[in-house]
Amino acid sequence: MKKKFTVAVIGCGGRGWTYATLMHAKEEFDVVSLCDLNPEQLTKVNGALNLPEDCLFDDEAKFFEKKRADILVISTNDAEHVRQAVLAMEMGYDLLLEKPISNNRQDIVKLLDTQEKTGRQVVVCHVMRYAAGIKKMDEILKTGMLGKLIAIDHTERVAYWHQAQAYVRFQKITPDKFPTILAKCSHDLDLIQHYAKSRCETVSSIGKISHFRKENTPEGAADRCLDCKYVETCTYSAKKIYIDGWKNEGCPPFIWPYSKLSLKNPTTEEDMYEALKTKVQGECAFKCGVESNPYVVDHQMVQMQFENDVIASLKMVFAGKLGRLIALYGTEGEIVMDEFTDTLTIKPYGKEIEVMKISSIDGGGWAHGGGDAGLVDDLYDILTGVKTDYTSLRESVESHLMGIAAEESRLDSGKIVHVH
Numbered sequence: 001m002k003k004k005f006t007v008a009v010i011g012c013g014g015r016g017w018t019y020a021t022l023m024h025a026k027e028e029f030d031v032v033s034l035c036d037l038n039p040e041q042l043t044k045v046n047g048a049l050n051l052p053e054d055c056l057f058d059d060e061a062k063f064f065e066k067k068r069a070d071i072l073v074i075s076t077n078d079a080e081h082v083r084q085a086v087l088a089m090e091m092g093y094d095l096l097l098e099k100p101i102s103n104n105r106q107d108i109v110k111l112l113d114t115q116e117k118t119g120r121q122v123v124v125c126h127v128m129r130y131a132a133g134i135k136k137m138d139e140i141l142k143t144g145m146l147g148k149l150i151a152i153d154h155t156e157r158v159a160y161w162h163q164a165q166a167y168v169r170f171q172k173i174t175p176d177k178f179p180t181i182l183a184k185c186s187h188d189l190d191l192i193q194h195y196a197k198s199r200c201e202t203v204s205s206i207g208k209i210s211h212f213r214k215e216n217t218p219e220g221a222a223d224r225c226l227d228c229k230y231v232e233t234c235t236y237s238a239k240k241i242y243i244d245g246w247k248n249e250g251c252p253p254f255i256w257p258y259s260k261l262s263l264k265n266p267t268t269e270e271d272m273y274e275a276l277k278t279k280v281q282g283e284c285a286f287k288c289g290v291e292s293n294p295y296v297v298d299h300q301m302v303q304m305q306f307e308n309d310v311i312a313s314l315k316m317v318f319a320g321k322l323g324r325l326i327a328l329y330g331t332e333g334e335i336v337m338d339e340f341t342d343t344l345t346i347k348p349y350g351k352e353i354e355v356m357k358i359s360s361i362d363g364g365g366w367a368h369g370g371g372d373a374g375l376v377d378d379l380y381d382i383l384t385g386v387k388t389d390y391t392s393l394r395e396s397v398e399s400h401l402m403g404i405a406a407e408e409s410r411l412d413s414g415k416i417v418h419v420h
Helices: 014-024 039-049 078-091 105-118 132-143 160-172 186-196 238-248 269-278 368-383 393-410
Strands: 005-010 029-035 071-074 094-097 122-124 149-159 200-208 299-306 311-319 323-330 333-338 343-348 354-357
Touching: 005 014, 014 029, 014 039, 014 071, 014 368, 029 039, 071 078, 078 094, 078 105, 105 393, 122 368, 122 393, 132 186, 132 323, 132 333, 132 343, 149 160, 149 186, 160 238, 160 311, 186 299, 186 311, 186 323, 186 393, 200 393, 238 269, 299 393
Parallel strands: 005 029, 005 071, 071 094, 094 122, 149 311
Antiparallel strands: 149 323, 200 299, 299 311, 323 333, 333 343, 343 354
């Protein structure tokens, strides 16, 4: 009989919801326990699972009193990942671990040492590797069409409203001291390292928080968007982002980002208005005070030199629509993936150019281009040893070290920093 893995989830926010519901839908997994400090989050996720009350925990200490499943999904605040992962491995859990895994070198060593000591499996959630466009680029690279890869140009375009929501407003209440380059661009650093197929030698980086500052507040703006005279005109109005955005999408019952504002399923306009009156999402983005947080930026650039002579650049900016622009340059051709235009362009030198729609590639999906579902689909084979090509903890560490070095460089005026 095929083995079935039991699953517990700690951290029932957006990522916890995603993994719990995807795994609940698969016969290989049985989600049996949930933990979150916020009872509303527990109620939200359990609405899809219908677990008994004694399987729900809003106290972490009680949750960790005993091992409750084969697999633990850790999707809590970033600063909790190392502590919880170490404890869980020592208890005998295999892990599905959200990224970023850590923001310092000492924690990374501790994680690797614990995994080596316990022999537990740790799968890091670099789900973009499973997105349809990314997988297609991998396939093309493996054909050798590009020749030898020599350069990577990678841009992460953060939707302007998402920048204001997740990396400005939420920073006011988030205790984590994770730099934006790790909090937002863990996927991107992982992909760059994955394509380069080498350890990164040196990194340099520049960037700052320059727009979302108190001095840039529109004259006479209120502390909350719903009380503000600019509520219908400000680009970053929470009403426009949430209420108007939700209506423009046809009032969906329960999808991101509206499910981050109202935790009730289905979402209602009344609930969202109430949340904007009380929650941080409804505050003026310019008055959140993030300029006092040295780890927050609203634009950043990173340059990388790999040991195999590949060079790479990563640029994080806020833009009209979310979507990555990735260009791989080789000695025999280049590939450009643009999520804005939904195109993957293959340019072998001296030959005919091919353009395909990313959305037409099998495997596309709703979250991270189908990457969330792709990772969950592969998880069973990873845990049973059938699949070995995935983002292990040790491989994930390399891209995290790149991010840590990038932040060290940015805080030191762009100084070149050795990664190892």
